[in-house]
Amino acid sequence: MGLLQLTTIISLVSLMAVTVLVKAGPGMKQPGMCKCIGDDCVTVIQDRVDFQTAEKVCRDRNGELMAFQSEVVEGIFENLLKGVYGNLWMGLRLPDGLCSNxxxxxxxxxxxxxxTHRDTIPFSGKWTDSVQVCAPHCVSLSYDQKWTERPCSDRIDGFLCKTELKDAFQAQRLSDPCVFLSSEGCSPAPCEHECIDVEGGYKCSCFDRYSPSSQNPHLCKMHCGEEKCPAICDRNTGTCDCPEGFVRSVKICVDIDECEMQQCEHACVNSYGSFICSCKKGFTLQDQVRCVKGAGDGSFTATTPTTQAVNNTLRVSSSTGSLLWLWIFLALALLVLIFVVRHCVVKRHERSEPISHQISTVGAENK
Incomplete structure (x- = not known):
C-alpha cells in the first residue's frame, strides 16, 4: 500500500469523524424564536417532544406552556407564527377520566x-375535528391557527412557552436574541449599545466583551468567558474595570475561584465569573450557598447564583454528546491508522526478504 493510499484512508476517516461531530452537535435543534411585549415573552421551541416533556422544559425556564388568557399574549402570538410550520403544543389538556364535550x-x-380561566377560543382559532375523545388528550396549535386534539404522548414539531422577559432572555441568549415587538422599532433608542430593526420590532445587542444584562436585556454589562481577559479601560480617565466575579491584576481580569474560598457548605463547582453550590443527599440548598438538613430527593441539589453559571452549565451539557461521538471516532481513526501502518510495514518487510536472501546467496557463492 503506497503513501497516496494511506493518505486517502486517513482523510476519509477524519471526514467521518467531522461529519459525525456535526450531526451530533447542538445544531440539530433549531433555535427558538422569541417575541416580547413589555415583560411578557413567548418562545417557539422547535423540538420534537411529547406534551409532558414540553411542559417540563417550560417549567425549567420558569415559564409555562402558552395559555391565551390575555390580550398581550394574543398580540405576541399573531406576530410569532410568521414563517413557522408544523404543530406546536400549547397549555390545554383534558382532565384525567374525562371525555371531550x-x-x-x-x-x-x-x-x-x-x-385565570378563559372559556372562549381567542382570535380565529378553529378545531380541526369534531370527534369526541377521552383523556389523556392535549391540544396542539398549527401555523394556520387550527386547534388539534391528539394523544399527549405524541411527539410533534415543537411547543409554545410563555415566560417573563428575564427568564426568556436566560434561555434565549444561547441562540438568537428575543425580538421586542414595537411599531417604533429603534427610533426611541431603546438599547444601551446596538439596536437592530426587524419586522415588527427590534433586537438589542452588545459591543465586544459585553453581554446583555440578565435583569434587563436592553442594557449591557462587562463579560469574560475565559479564566483571564484584558480589563476594559476608559480612554479618557484611564481607569480599568473587570466583570463581576473577576479581580483585576494590573490590566488583566482573573476569575475568582469561589470554591477555593469555601463559599459553599458542601460541594462547589467554579465557573468563569461565578460558581455553583450543591448539597449532599438529605440536604436542600438555601440562600444559594447554605445546605439545610431536610427532605432531599436522593441526589445533589444544585443552584446557579448568577447567569454566567447558567450559561456555562448549558454549554457543557449541550456539547457532551458531540464530544462523546468525536472521541469514539477519533479512537476508531487511530485504530485504522495503526492497522494501515502495520500492514505497510509487513508488506515492506516481505518485499525486502527476497532481496536479503539473494544478497546472502551471492555472498556465499563468492566465498
Whole structure:
C-alpha cells in the first residue's frame, strides 16, 4: 500500500469523524424564536417532544406552556407564527377520566397554568375535528391557527412557552436574541449599545466583551468567558474595570475561584465569573450557598447564583454528546491508522526478504 493510499484512508476517516461531530452537535435543534411585549415573552421551541416533556422544559425556564388568557399574549402570538410550520403544543389538556364535550368552547379542556380561566377560543382559532375523545388528550396549535386534539404522548414539531422577559432572555441568549415587538422599532433608542430593526420590532445587542444584562436585556454589562481577559479601560480617565466575579491584576481580569474560598457548605463547582453550590443527599440548598438538613430527593441539589453559571452549565451539557461521538471516532481513526501502518510495514518487510536472501546467496557463492 503506497503513501497516496494511506493518505486517502486517513482523510476519509477524519471526514467521518467531522461529519459525525456535526450531526451530533447542538445544531440539530433549531433555535427558538422569541417575541416580547413589555415583560411578557413567548418562545417557539422547535423540538420534537411529547406534551409532558414540553411542559417540563417550560417549567425549567420558569415559564409555562402558552395559555391565551390575555390580550398581550394574543398580540405576541399573531406576530410569532410568521414563517413557522408544523404543530406546536400549547397549555390545554383534558382532565384525567374525562371525555371531550363538543358543545363547550374549550370542549372540557383546561389550561395547565395560571389561575385565570378563559372559556372562549381567542382570535380565529378553529378545531380541526369534531370527534369526541377521552383523556389523556392535549391540544396542539398549527401555523394556520387550527386547534388539534391528539394523544399527549405524541411527539410533534415543537411547543409554545410563555415566560417573563428575564427568564426568556436566560434561555434565549444561547441562540438568537428575543425580538421586542414595537411599531417604533429603534427610533426611541431603546438599547444601551446596538439596536437592530426587524419586522415588527427590534433586537438589542452588545459591543465586544459585553453581554446583555440578565435583569434587563436592553442594557449591557462587562463579560469574560475565559479564566483571564484584558480589563476594559476608559480612554479618557484611564481607569480599568473587570466583570463581576473577576479581580483585576494590573490590566488583566482573573476569575475568582469561589470554591477555593469555601463559599459553599458542601460541594462547589467554579465557573468563569461565578460558581455553583450543591448539597449532599438529605440536604436542600438555601440562600444559594447554605445546605439545610431536610427532605432531599436522593441526589445533589444544585443552584446557579448568577447567569454566567447558567450559561456555562448549558454549554457543557449541550456539547457532551458531540464530544462523546468525536472521541469514539477519533479512537476508531487511530485504530485504522495503526492497522494501515502495520500492514505497510509487513508488506515492506516481505518485499525486502527476497532481496536479503539473494544478497546472502551471492555472498556465499563468492566465498
Amino acid at each position: 363538543l358543545s363547550a368552547p374549550l370542549r372540557g379542556y383546561e389550561w395547565t397554568a395560571g389561575s
